[in-house]
Amino acid sequence: MGTVTMSNPNVLDHLNNPSPRTLGRSPLEWLERLQKPTVVHVAGCDRSRTRAMATLLHGNEPSGLFALHRWLQEQHTPEVNMLFLLGGVYPAKIPPAFSFRQLPEGLDLNRCFKEPFQSEEGAIAEAMLAELHKAQPECLLDVHNTSGTGPAFAVTITNDAEHQALTSLYTDRLITTDLRLGALMEYSEQEVPTVTIECGGAQDDQAHHLAYEGLVRYTSRADVLSLEKAEWDVAVLRNPIRVELAPEATIEYRLEPSGQADLTFPPDIEHRNFGIVSPDEPLGWVGKKGLSILTAISHNRTGNLEQVLRVRGGQIYPAQAIKAFMITTNPVIAKSDCLFYAVKATGEPIF
Template identity: 85%
Template sequence: MSHSTILDYLDNPSPRTLGRSPLEWLDRMLKPTVVRVAGRDRSRTRAMATLLHGNEPSGLFALHRWLLEQHTPEVNMLFLIGGVFPAKIPPTFSRRQLPGGRDLNRCFKEPFEGEEGRIAEAMLAELHNAQPECLLDVHNTSGTGPAFAVTITNDAAHQALASLYTERLIMTDLRLGALMEYSEQEVPTVTIECGGAQDEHAHQLAYEGLVRYTSGADVLSLEKAEWDVVVLRNPIRVELAPEATIEYRLEPSGRADITLPPDIEHRNFGTVAPGEPLGWVGEKGLGVLTAIGHNRTENVEKVLRVKNGQIYPAQAIKTFMITTNPLIAKSDCLFYAVKASGEPIF
């Protein structure tokens, strides 16, 4: 199957093509879209993917604004807009993936099955053809909270890319089939989590980072970074069992396996001491949770403990990617955690 049947292409689009707003532009898109913009230096290309999840619009908002302003980038730019179909389902930007569909950012590995697999395969073919010097994948966090970057490789080039947006970099050896794993093609690749999807600050950060990414002569050298990057290594991923129930309440109703307070997102990137309660468990206790390390071992008791029905950290931990969206908590994960020092929990 030709990739042109799966993807649409826009080359150096004029403002007239883009519509007056990101919503108008999305409305005009009929399928996942590739945007190519010629740079001053035609010998090099940088790539950026965004909207892989249809409910994470900051990257699309930033790209629309940047394209309307008719910037000439330092090098050729290749933009990949993935989750057009879920993003268009009313209300716009409310669905991560199609109903009954797969998470597109779990499909960048063989076998490329189903519609999402075909889109991922076509996007990888575009990257292969363009041979970019680096790749960013711009997302929103599933809850509110500060911006951070994620990579599978921690070196100066990846830290430099992260520093275009944030000083927090998470390094993980966990492989999920995410586009970020394109790093394994020897192309520095970083996921950028800009902050909450409803957060104006996240949209602004996505835009400012895009301007830095497209206008810098060299974005892979750390000495030009404005700040020190704090690296958190190999977080543990705490997941909810498929059949488990979760509620967000100030106190447990007794009906859910896990209850978390509605303001739990304030814990993102904060340190939680062993004496600070995180929430409550039901009759099944911690049995409804799994804690998966990068080596796929489960060690939930090294992360959490229960006392009198309340959940506490088993040791001082730093948590992030906490969400108050029960659908994401169940389909993706509850949160990630490292030791308070930023080191992995073993």
């Protein structure tokens, strides 16, 4: 039977080589048993090396937890030691489970991996970084679900062979960005190859399956950092811009604008994810305030929205052919995080 220890009783719990009966029969039962953000240690065949994986940093993104629960239940012995970090246990446990990205009055944990670590989420992030520093992993994955439905992709701040090899365990799409938001993937700056994996929608069985299959590949291979052993050729999209909605602006998802909202997107806008949108294809509608409710932010914090979007007859069109992703139909996320990211149709930065 696995043992439970606590290095810092105020922040993280620890599980060492947990047995199936300590995990509950389902991921939901396991979540109910978790009392705090939790670190899971699993000993590998090669005890000299460690790989790390974080997941559930957002409480409404369960694919990584589902995959980990299944993998632990099946009692795999990994090739190297594994360190698993479950960050967003508190929001995930709020009924109905896996509904809240973060605590109602809390911060986005995946924006807190930077000083000053003052909030409750900052304390969790700091404790997770301390675990990584102690373990010295050879690489780190952060497994998420996308905010809306859509194909899987990966995000890094570094584009090299090691990051592409890690990406290829899960997907053939890699987005690289120089934008810094305080996300865990910025751990790459510690010279530890770090990749965020976006598995697809939180309600999508295919996303849960991908999270599991990728985890099996990540834990069972002697070498996950060599591009020669990559699953797929990886297409790289560079430095997307973030299109953000003003905090006071309103958004609706409707087939026709009601006239009450500053911005209206069609309910199936998610189908645009990773597709190319030409300048003659409308994305949605703006109200009386026009595009003033939107901001485009690039990796160097400059922005020129006119290079991204334009308005004709009250409808929004791309100013040039773009490839958009992370489009969501969740108005809370659209306002608190961003509306979408975009690059040129070629995958190059817009500016």
